[in-house]
Amino acid sequence: MIELKPSWRGFASDNYAGVHPEILAAIGDVNSGHQIAYGDDEVSAQLTNVVQRHFGADAQAFGVFNGTGANVVALQSVCRPWEAVICAESAHIDADEGGAPERVAGLKLLTVPTPDARLTPNLIDRQAWGFGVVHRAQPRVVSITQSTELGTTYTPGEISAITAHAHELGMFVHLDGARISNAAVSLGASFAEFTTDVGVDIVSLGGTKNGAMAAEAVVVLNPDLLAAVPFVRKTFMQLPSKMRFISAQLIALFDGDLWHRNASISNARAQRLATGLTAIEGVHISQPVQVNGVFAVLPAAVTERLQQEYTFYTWDHHTGEVRLMCSWDTTESDIDAFVAAVSHEMATFVTGT
Numbered sequence: 001m002i003e004l005k006p007s008w009r010g011f012a013s014d015n016y017a018g019v020h021p022e023i024l025a026a027i028g029d030v031n032s033g034h035q036i037a038y039g040d041d042e043v044s045a046q047l048t049n050v051v052q053r054h055f056g057a058d059a060q061a062f063g064v065f066n067g068t069g070a071n072v073v074a075l076q077s078v079c080r081p082w083e084a085v086i087c088a089e090s091a092h093i094d095a096d097e098g099g100a101p102e103r104v105a106g107l108k109l110l111t112v113p114t115p116d117a118r119l120t121p122n123l124i125d126r127q128a129w130g131f132g133v134v135h136r137a138q139p140r141v142v143s144i145t146q147s148t149e150l151g152t153t154y155t156p157g158e159i160s161a162i163t164a165h166a167h168e169l170g171m172f173v174h175l176d177g178a179r180i181s182n183a184a185v186s187l188g189a190s191f192a193e194f195t196t197d198v199g200v201d202i203v204s205l206g207g208t209k210n211g212a213m214a215a216e217a218v219v220v221l222n223p224d225l226l227a228a229v230p231f232v233r234k235t236f237m238q239l240p241s242k243m244r245f246i247s248a249q250l251i252a253l254f255d256g257d258l259w260h261r262n263a264s265i266s267n268a269r270a271q272r273l274a275t276g277l278t279a280i281e282g283v284h285i286s287q288p289v290q291v292n293g294v295f296a297v298l299p300a301a302v303t304e305r306l307q308q309e310y311t312f313y314t315w316d317h318h319t320g321e322v323r324l325m326c327s328w329d330t331t332e333s334d335i336d337a338f339v340a341a342v343s344h345e346m347a348t349f350v351t352g353t
Helices: 021-029 042-055 067-078 156-168 180-187 229-235 243-254 258-278 300-306 332-351
Strands: 060-064 083-088 108-112 138-145 172-177 202-205 216-220 293-297 313-316 321-325
Touching (some): 021 243, 042 216, 060 243, 067 138, 067 172, 067 216, 067 229, 138 156, 156 172, 172 180, 180 258, 216 229, 258 293, 258 321, 258 332, 300 332
Parallel strands (some): 138 172
Antiparallel strands (some): 060 216, 202 216, 313 321
16 A cells, blocks of 8 residues: 655645546546557547647647657757757756757757747857858757746747747757646647747647646647657657557547646646745745746745755755746645745744744
């Protein structure tokens, strides 16, 4: 018998949350009989239809195990061995994937400092040079994250400007959508409005952070990039044999409105958290709160004491900035209890008691 602490909640990552009951039920629904392996099953065919409703008739989905795998497969499918990826220096592919895009895919990442984790055409140009120069890794892809690692979002117009500029330079655009649902809810937009409709070529479609168990997908929007993806997915060990269980999760999430419901909850909890923290003297909200993450600056001593009870990451040890993530199952009482704990620790810190 496995025993868990039933009331425990963490704010370190939306990956800490469990699997949504509707997704667990969907896994059970397809757990009968036999289905063809490696993606040629009836469930995965249905997933294609679901993805096309969100991204357009040309979209093709390839299920994978995790977000790092989705990013590596997507980027390697676009790049040849001597080519490179331009991204923000805060991008997950550079800062949080253990070097996988470089170590596993053999890609050079050309990073750009950004004030809010978002690229612009001008920022892209800091690394988009040296075309045809044999001594420089050739820029081939611009990778953006929606929503970003700092909880900010790109508008459709901003992404359109990026894709137009990248395409003029002969480059493709990849969108890391680990939290794509949170971004869509925040923007009040469909997925297509900030991907297909504005020229994005390939997408990493996130499910795990929004209630799935181990289900992500590479979604190819540009048909010219389609041929390599199935082979790269297999070579890089991201082809699930029992694909129906990956596909069933993504269908449960995206066929109806579960993706929207879950992301709406986590976004709303983040707003409640930000409101509560803002009211505490000495606490500074350091980034715009647009999705389900709150970044705040706390005294190191306060952070240390809070982390004895709550899990969350110190984002910048120099400034004291911390990251607090809300999940689909974060409750209002979870938020209120944490805000009360911060208030208590800040008061103790100020008075020195």
